[in-house]
Amino acid sequence: NPSVFIFNLGVNVAQLIPTEKMIVVKHNDLIDAAQRLSIYESRILLTCISRINSKGSLLHTDKFILTVEDVAELVGIDSNSAYSELKKAVDRLAERWIYFIKPSDRVQEAKSRWVSYVAYIPNEGIIELYFAPHIIPLLSDISKDFTQYKIENVLNFQSMYSLRLYELMCRWGGKEKIVEIEWLKIHLEVGEKHDRIDNFKKWVIENPLEEINKFSNLKVTPEYIKRGRRIVSVKFLYSISQKKGKIIEGSVVKNNHFSNANAFIPKKTSQSQSASPIKSKYPSGKNDDID
Numbered sequence: 001n002p003s004v005f006i007f008n009l010g011v012n013v014a015q016l017i018p019t020e021k022m023i024v025v026k027h028n029d030l031i032d033a034a035q036r037l038s039i040y041e042s043r044i045l046l047t048c049i050s051r052i053n054s055k056g057s058l059l060h061t062d063k064f065i066l067t068v069e070d071v072a073e074l075v076g077i078d079s080n081s082a083y084s085e086l087k088k089a090v091d092r093l094a095e096r097w098i099y100f101i102k103p104s105d106r107v108q109e110a111k112s113r114w115v116s117y118v119a120y121i122p123n124e125g126i127i128e129l130y131f132a133p134h135i136i137p138l139l140s141d142i143s144k145d146f147t148q149y150k151i152e153n154v155l156n157f158q159s160m161y162s163l164r165l166y167e168l169m170c171r172w173g174g175k176e177k178i179v180e181i182e183w184l185k186i187h188l189e190v191g192e193k194h195d196r197i198d199n200f201k202k203w204v205i206e207n208p209l210e211e212i213n214k215f216s217n218l219k220v221t222p223e224y225i226k227r228g229r230r231i232v233s234v235k236f237l238y239s240i241s242q243k244k245g246k247i248i249e250g251s252v253v254k255n256n257h258f259s260n261a262n263a264f265i266p267k268k269t270s271q272s273q274s275a276s277p278i279k280s281k282y283p284s285g286k287n288d289d290i291d
Contacts, residue, residue, distance in 0.1 A: 019074065019150075019151065019152045019155070020150065020152060022050035022051075022150065022151040022152070023050060023148055023149070023150055023151070024046055024049050024050050024148060024149055024150075024151050024154075025049070025052070025054035025139070025142060025146055025147070025148040026049070026138060026139065026146060026147055026148075026167075027137070027138035027139070027142055027145060027146045028145045028146055028147055028171055029100065029103070029138055029145070030098070030135070030138040030139070031147050031167050031168065031170075031171040032100075032101075032171070032187070033098050033099055033100045033101070033187075034098070034099040034100075034101055034186055034187045034188075034189055035096075035097075035098045035099065035164075035187075035189065036096070036160070036188070036189035037093075037096060037114075037160055038089055038092060038160055039157060039158060039159065039160050039163065040085045040086055040088070040089035041089045041092060041093045041096065042160060042163055043071050043074075043075060043089075043155075044066070044071065044086065044089055044090070044093065044127060044129070045093075045114065046151055046154070047066055047070065047071055047074060047151075048064040048066065048129065048131075049139060050151045051064075052139050052140055053140070054139065054140060054142045054146070054148075055141070055142065055143070056140060056141070057140055057141055058131070058136050058139060058140035058141075059136070060116065060130065060131070060132075060133045060136055061130070062130065062131075063128060063129075063130055064128065064129050064130070064131075065126060065127070065128050066126070066127050067124075067125050067126055067127070068082050068083050068086050068125040068126075068127070069082075069125065071086060074151075074155065075155050075156070076155070076156070083125060086120070086127065087120050087122070090118055090119070090120040090127055091120075093114060093115060093118050093129075094113075094115065094118050096113065096114050096115075097111045097112070097113060098111065098112055098113075098114060098135070099111045099189075100112075101186070101187070112132050112134035112135060113132045113135075114131070114132060114135060115129045115130060115131055115132055115135075116130045116131065116132045116133065117129060117130045118130075147167065147170050147171040148170075149166070149167070149170050150217075153166070153215070153216040153217050153218075154166055154215075154216065155215075156211070156214075156215040157208075157211050157212075157215060157216075158211065159203075159207060159208045159211060161188060161203070161204050161205075161207075161208040162207075162208035162209075162211040162212055164187075164188050165188075165205075165208050165209065165212065165220075165236075166212050166216055166218065168187075169218060169220065169236060169238050175237065175238065175239060176235060176236060176237045176238070177235070177236050177238075178225065178233050178234070178235045178236075179233060179234055179236065180232060180233045181197075181200070181231065181232055181233060181234065184204065184234070185200075188204065190204055197230075197231050201224070201231075205222055205234060206222070209221075209222060216241075217240055217241050218238050218239070218240065218241060219238065219239050219240075219241050220236055220237065220238040221236075221237045221238075222234050222235070222236055222237075223235040223237065
């Protein structure tokens with residue numbers, strides 16, 4: 001039978017769903033795919049994904065319902081500005097494609113929408129969505145080849161590139177990874193705006209890594225690799241932050257070692273423990289370079 005995943009609807013989200021219990025689990029094919037989402041679109045999806053039991057079943061008829069207040073409080077942003085931003089995010093989310101590069105020897109590229117249905121109810125401040133059928137197997141019934149991380153490690157990111165780089169490093173594991181610039185441009189769907197290498201370094205690598213180092217459990221340093229005078233690749237050197245290591249143990253893995261990682265565990269949290277608003281270095285509405 002179809003399920004309805006209701007988040008807040010009048011209950012303090014911090015009391016209902018402790019942030020430290022919210023785990024995002026995605027199949028590696030989803031992490032590896034080329035995709036482009038604004039930070040607000042990502043926040044909507046991650047809030048939903050963190051409530052999915054990745055070891056259980058999910059149907060295409062399962063509905064997710066969340067309020068603007070849910071997302072605003074979870075991220076620590078002003079709810080008044082969240083209304084307009086999330087309304088725009090819902091409009092864009094319906095049109096977003098995710099591209100699977102060379103999913104098989106026969107198919108060079110396949111693509112799917114993220115959601116089959118998404119709606120914003122303005123008078124109630126409610127978002128409703130259904131995940132697309134081809135996305136559902138990448139979020140549920142997962143037993144191998146997946147990546148997980150605590151949602152609290154990405155909540156304060158202001159750039160979509162911060163989130164994508166963080167997810168990729170969690171997926172890669174180890175301590176370092178060399179990636180070609182062209183590969184990053186394709187899989188992060190950078191487009192033509194950052195064709196100049198100085199712009200690319202600033203907006204796609206260095207500013208996002210600054211956020212990752214400041215807000216997440218990873219510490220990352222980039223090294224640029226040249227062919228002649230031209231930068232062709234980036235070596236990412238990364239490790240678990242010792243300061244935060246105890247509370248995020250097991251985040252950077254390829255296999256799920258949590259027991260019922262996304263199980264709902266009620267716990268009360270005081271208002272004083274909720275996140276404080278984060279001031280972004282990215283101008284409002286422009287941090288994600290959304291077309």
